[in-house]
Amino acid sequence: MSKTIIDKRPALFEKTDCNIWTDPYIGLQMLKMHLNPDFDGASRQQESVRKTVDFILKYIKPTGGLLDLGCGPGLYTSIFKDRGYEVTGVDFNKASIRYAVERRHDIKYILGDYIQEYPQGKYDAIIMIYCDMGTHSDDDRDKLLKNIYSSLNDGGVLIFDVFTERIVCDKQETKNWEYAPSGGFWDENEYLLLSQTFHYPENKAFAYQYNLLTDNESKHFIVWDRYYAEKEITDILKDTGFRQVAIHKNILSDNNFTSNNEMFIVAGK
Ligand SMILES: C[S@@+](CC[C@H](N)C(=O)[O-])C[C@H]1O[C@@H](n2cnc3c(N)ncnc32)[C@H](O)[C@@H]1O
Structure with missing residues (x-):
């Protein structure tokens, strides 16, 4: 199989055939990260999950249907089900959905891409x-x-x-490499990973580009991180039709994996 290294700056929001969440091996490593209660990779650590749920409960009706988009292995869905909500979770990571389904039969889980095939039904809360x-x-x-x-x-x-605009204080354009002689997060066998971060300040986005080289193949991944000014995200939601939009900051404590500069948005129909 031919090996290619892609070294150019990606076009804005360029997509790759390989995806870190749907790749079978990486998806499994993601599941392990989700399930580590003390680490902020893939899912936030347990204390932040609890704080987030408490925050959400203040703004949603005490009962009704709740849809969790990108539910992962169901850390949030399980808590909301226990609080009495009719819960649906959707995610396209097979390993996460398999884990979630095995764990809870009283929650409806959908393995799918919520952009391509948005779940049917009506909900009182969507997270x-x-x-x-x-x-x-x-x-x-x-x-x-x-x-x-x-x-x-x-x-x-x-x-x-x-992420808020303050994420630019934590991130910069970089190039990096990792050699894993006995495999690791990205592949079970020996690999070389070449990573690059690109900033698109005029579009408020970062791209993380990964070239993964193993003995017999190369895979190319791009992950996007779009950040927002408060007014911009508020205007986008109002243009969609949401009547009330409120921004909440400083809900969570420090993050040990990514930037701490997030804002929560509550948009009411
Ligand atoms: C950062 S993780 C967060 C998971 C979960 N919300 C949590 O906080 O524990 C993002 C999740 O969204 C899922 N995801 C991303 N894009 C998706 C899409 N288009 N359709 C379905 N799931 C998606 C990923 O598989 C992953 O489980």
Whole structure:
């Protein structure tokens, strides 16, 4: 099999065939990270999960249907089910959904891509936690927000978090490499990983580009991180039709994996 290294600056919101969440081996490593209660990789650490749930409960109806977009292995869905909500979780990481389904039969889990095939049904609350909104292109975000809005009952709320502009203080354009002679996070066998970070300040986005080289193949991944000014995200939500939009900051304590500069948004229909 031929090996290629892609060294150029990606076009804005360029997509790759390989995806860190749907790659079978990496998806499994992601699941392990989700399940580490003391680490902020893939899911926030346990204390932050608890604080986030307490925050969300203040803004949603005491009962009803709740949809978790990008639910991972169900850290949040399980808590909301225990609080009496009718819970649906969707995620395209097979390993996470398999784990979630095995653990809870009383929660509806969907293995799928919520951008391509948005889940049917009507909900009183829709949540999307850990800055996942920012991983999508502006076009995909707008498509998703329209679907979210249509699937909310009147009086329903969307709650999600995104990085603020202060993330630029934590991140810079870099190049890095990692050699793993006996395998590691990215592959079970020996690999070389070449990583690059690109900043697109005029579009408020970072791209993380990874070239993964193993003995017999190369894989190319790009992960996007879109950050927002408060007014920008508020205007986007109002343009979608949301009547009330409130921004909340300083909900969580320090993060040991990524930037601490997130804001939570509560948007009411
Ligand atoms: C950063 S993790 C957060 C998981 C979960 N919300 C949490 O905080 O524990 C992002 C999750 O979104 C999922 N995801 C990303 N894009 C998706 C898409 N288009 N459709 C379905 N799931 C997606 C990933 O597989 C991953 O489980």
